[in-house]
Amino acid sequence: MSVDGSGVWISRFDDGELRKRAAGVDPGLPLAGLTFAVKDNIDVAGLPTTAACPDFAYQPERSAAVVTRLENAGAIAVGKTNLDQFATGLTGARSPYGSPESVFGGGLISGGSSSGSAVAVANGSVDFALGTDTAGSGRVPAALNGIYGIKPTRGLLSTLGVVPACRSLDCVSIFARDLSTARRVMRVARGPERDDPWSREGRRQGKRGRPRIGVPESIEADAGQEKAFARFAGDTTVDISPLLEAGDLLYRGPWVAERLADLGDFLASNPDAFLPITREVLKTGLGYTAADAFRAQHRLQELRAAADRMWEHIDVLVLPTIGTTFTHDEIAEDPIGHNLTLGRYTQFANLLDLAAVTVPNGFTEDGRPASITLFGPAFSDDTLMELALSLPREDVMTLAVVGLHLRGEPRNDELLDRGGRLLRTTRTAPCYRLYQLPSGAPGLVRDKGGASIEVELWQLPASKVGGFLAGIPAPLALGRLELEDGAQVTGFLCEAYAANGAPDITASGGWRNHRLKGSHS
Incomplete structure (x- = not known):
């Protein structure tokens, strides 16, 4: 191989x-x-x-x-x-x-x-x-x-x-x-x-x-x-x-x-x-x-x-x-x-x-x-x-997604329907924690004592970003994420208050791994 x-x-x-x-x-x-x-x-x-x-x-x-x-x-x-x-x-x-x-x-x-x-x-x-x-x-x-x-x-x-x-x-x-x-x-x-x-x-x-x-x-x-x-x-x-x-x-x-x-x-x-x-x-x-x-x-x-x-x-x-x-x-x-x-x-x-x-x-x-x-x-x-x-081409924006918008997850169609294109799978810098929120969705919170979390980078036509974000509920919001190679990208972060009392699933290394472990438990 x-x-x-x-x-x-x-x-x-x-x-x-x-x-x-x-x-x-x-x-x-x-x-x-x-x-x-x-x-x-x-x-x-x-x-x-x-x-x-x-x-x-x-x-x-x-x-x-x-x-x-x-x-x-x-x-x-x-x-x-x-x-x-x-x-x-x-x-x-x-x-x-x-x-x-x-x-x-x-x-x-x-x-x-x-x-x-x-x-x-x-x-x-x-x-x-x-x-x-x-x-x-x-x-x-x-x-x-x-x-x-x-x-x-x-x-x-x-x-x-x-x-x-x-x-x-x-x-x-x-x-x-x-x-x-x-x-x-x-x-x-x-x-x-x-x-x-x-x-x-x-x-x-x-x-x-x-x-x-x-x-x-x-x-x-x-x-x-x-x-x-x-x-x-x-x-x-x-x-x-x-x-x-x-x-x-x-x-x-x-x-x-x-x-x-x-x-x-x-x-x-x-x-x-x-x-x-x-x-x-x-x-x-x-x-x-x-x-x-x-x-x-x-x-x-x-x-x-x-x-x-x-x-x-x-x-x-x-x-x-x-x-x-x-x-x-x-x-x-x-x-x-x-x-x-x-x-x-x-x-x-x-x-x-x-x-x-x-x-x-x-x-x-x-x-x-x-x-x-x-x-x-x-x-x-x-x-x-x-x-x-x-040739005319539309401005694009790169977004890092961590949970339900990942490829194969329930809300991935919201990206695909707007012309979203998967660039690659990568990981954050080791300074984040991942929580399972009461809604069932994951929330990514910056924390100096955190770990590296798997994310996907998606490219979305800039004209479609507004409509996409309109469907994202609080406490999730866009912010700057640091990747493992030091690059800074726009991605989903969770407001820290929402993680209080939520299960910490950081050890899984990412939402997909957490879901897989749950299906085999």
Whole structure:
């Protein structure tokens, strides 16, 4: 299993090593003070590279070129994150190191293959993370965890030191909770590497007026995702059928065989090292001939020409990142079919040499995360990020909740119904006591002799905070809470008078633990 049992991390540097590295960072560097996670198919010196296959693991002599660039700019690599084995899949459920859940819970998949990297960013463990993206692995997990995902133009970030999936299509991707951080990382990470034959120098696009935005004539999506996507209006509609046909070539065509170009020998000599689902997908590549590969290349060239004509009329194409969401149980029922569904609006990008930026788009009415992706032709990366920054977004407020508003508790719907988004579970500083009030709800009181109490951090649209607070009865009120890392957040506190004579349940460490103990007593 992963190092912390969450399915997020495969390996990490210890605290002493991280403190040593932090102490040596020049505060004047562009990424000084930022921490990052690295998908475990990207080399980091000092940690093994496993690609989520223990028998494949090796100790790299040096870090991948993109990791070195980031560290030289002051960023600190924390550790290696979980992935769908050999970056084959979009679900986050294909790893012997566990299957992380989306930060929104409810059994929702995290998305893959860059599962751990996305969750580590979304839950606040690191400031940003590196993933890879061949078929959508830098975008699907971003959508399912409510964060930004940058899939650069192929070759703009070097893949030197990355375990190949499809070498001709692979990209290193960037995850961040805010786009300004992603842009800072992108500026440092981009650029050609002399020893990387796949790297390219980015062509700066000339400035022009407002980009012309296209949206599809129709989409295939569940009702919630379709309604969420309808919030975004384009300037014109376009036929995306050539893009979708190109995407079908990736897993239903000979590009599956390209995965065997690098993994074929290891698969032949170590078949039991692979998960059954990974082995099944890779072995489909054995069924294609060289003639099949050329036929597919010829058809892809025709589809590229059709896509190029699209850019004569628009500058940016906007699509839903995913057409639906799945739970882990649903994925288990049809792992291959549902994987294809997740990739419908992502798989074509690298085949057609497009850049892409994935942007959170709120939630569906049933509380599932929604997302859009902005696409442009090669080297339109800066245009896409500038447009993403200009999209209207509502001010948000972060609230710490301790009791009945926790995920799964009776009043959690009051957050979800107002567009609330779970950021992460954490703990207070050790200076609080928790009481069970006469109403049955818990009350958190600051006390120097107290302990650390579990809380959840939720993000709520600022315009919805007033209506939410109107339903909170005395003696509860908002105040400033101190977290275990020293951060100050707004959260629920109880007026001290109400705790007089109330049962002290501090020893449980939190309301959820108290409830669980009560159910087993």
